[in-house]
Amino acid sequence: MxxxxxxxxxxxxxxxxxxxxxxxxxxxxxxxxxxxxxxxxxxxxxxxxxxxxxxxxxxxxxxxxxxxxxxxxxxxxxxxxxxxxxxxxxxxxxxxxxxxxxxxxxxxxxxxxxxxxxxxxxxxxxxxxxxxxxxxxxxxxxxFLRDDSDIAEDVRCEVVARLFGAHAEAIRIEVRDGVVTLVGRVRETALIPLLARLVRGVAGVVDVQCALSGPPRYPDLDPDLPDPQWSARG
The missing domain is CATH 3.10.580.10 (CBS-domain)
Structure with a gap:
């Protein structure tokens, strides 16, 4: 940062x-x-x-x-x-x-x-x-006077990219008045609470709205994947 x-x-x-x-x-x-x-x-x-x-x-x-x-x-x-x-x-x-x-x-x-x-x-x-x-x-x-665009850049590069690597692009990041909204589907759903906590620690973040969920579930093909309705709020 x-x-x-x-x-x-x-x-x-x-x-x-x-x-x-x-x-x-x-x-x-x-x-x-x-x-x-x-x-x-x-x-x-x-x-x-x-x-x-x-x-x-x-x-x-x-x-x-x-x-x-x-x-x-x-x-x-x-x-x-x-x-x-x-x-x-x-x-x-x-x-x-x-x-x-x-x-x-x-x-x-x-x-x-x-x-x-x-x-x-x-x-x-x-x-x-x-x-x-x-x-x-x-x-x-x-x-808290930081530009929303600067906050979004830090969230993507310093948090999302480090946690999810090549799959980071699946997460959409929106920042308005310091409030960060995370939307998308991730395979590693266990990381969602950690993601929300780390995003809160980014300089200038006022709040985090986390609307991430797991990938679509195909019971016949991926029996071990979590249900797509599962989500976490940050």
């Missing part, structure tokens, strides 16, 4: 703005506004990602600025927020350790990390922890 986005490095933003641990509060807000981002990675002197400052880390400064919130400051569940309200540098404000991902991570893995950790973007780090880029939720969705 040459040219097909399959790993984080294929879709991430390589030009990234980052903070040093000593960055001041106002400079952080100013940088977020200038770059139109809601979170920024924080680096140590060696360029390694040590944390992330998000808008949520900055809001306690405003939340606890009024007298009406003084009574809440003694509540245990709010102590962390109170500490953030007193923080003035990126090192004090950041959430650490940072949730990161590597450039060679699959898009599926990056999506799982975002979902489980409830973050909108992930710093991308190299083996030594240095910042390589940023990947966002939208970056992961870019794969």
């Amino acid at each position: 040459n040219g097909t986005p399959t790993v984080v490095n294929d879709v991430m933003t390589h030009r990234v703005v980052a903070l040093r641990t000593g960055a001041a509060f106002k400079d952080i807000v100013r940088t977020m506004q200038e770059w139109r981002v809601s979170a920024l990675p924080v680096l140590d002197d060696g360029g390694r990602v040590v944390g992330v400052v998000s808008e949520a880390d900055l809001l306690p400064k405003e939340e606890y600025s009024g007298e009406g919130d003084v009574s809440r400051c003694g509540q245990v569940q709010h102590l962390a927020e109170v500490r953030k309200a007193d923080a003035v540098t990126a090192g004090e404000l950041m959430s650490a350790p940072a949730v990161t991902v590597t450039p060679d991570a699959t898009l599926a893995r990056a999506a799982r990390v975002m979902a489980r950790r409830r973050v909108k973007r992930l710093p991308v780090v190299g083996p030594d922890g240095t910042l390589q880029g940023i990947v966002s939720r939208f970056d992961l969705l870019k794969v």
Whole structure:
């Protein structure tokens, strides 16, 4: 699948703005506004990602600025927020350790990390922890912008041809808005569920409609062939 986005490095933003641990509060807000981002990675002197400052880390400064919130400051569940309200540098404000991902991570893995950790973007780090880029939720969705014709080509060459070899031409592949429809008759009906699963893994595939069946059955000539009514839905 040459040219097909399959790993984080294929879709991430390589030009990234980052903070040093000593960055001041106002400079952080100013940088977020200038770059139109809601979170920024924080680096140590060696360029390694040590944390992330998000808008949520900055809001306690405003939340606890009024007298009406003084009574809440003694509540245990709010102590962390109170500490953030007193923080003035990126090192004090950041959430650490940072949730990161590597450039060679699959898009599926990056999506799982975002979902489980409830973050909108992930710093991308190299083996030594240095910042390589940023990947966002939208970056992961870019794969679904692929042309239907490109998806169909990948399905045929990378999946159908490899599974069915010389008999691949018996399968008709149609793709519309990322939904792949497979129609035809195949002799190796046991491979149909595997085919549907592999097609779902092709970059940009939204859904798979599998309407494949076995070859016509001639009881007198081919007693071992499956019934032609058998089919599988993917």
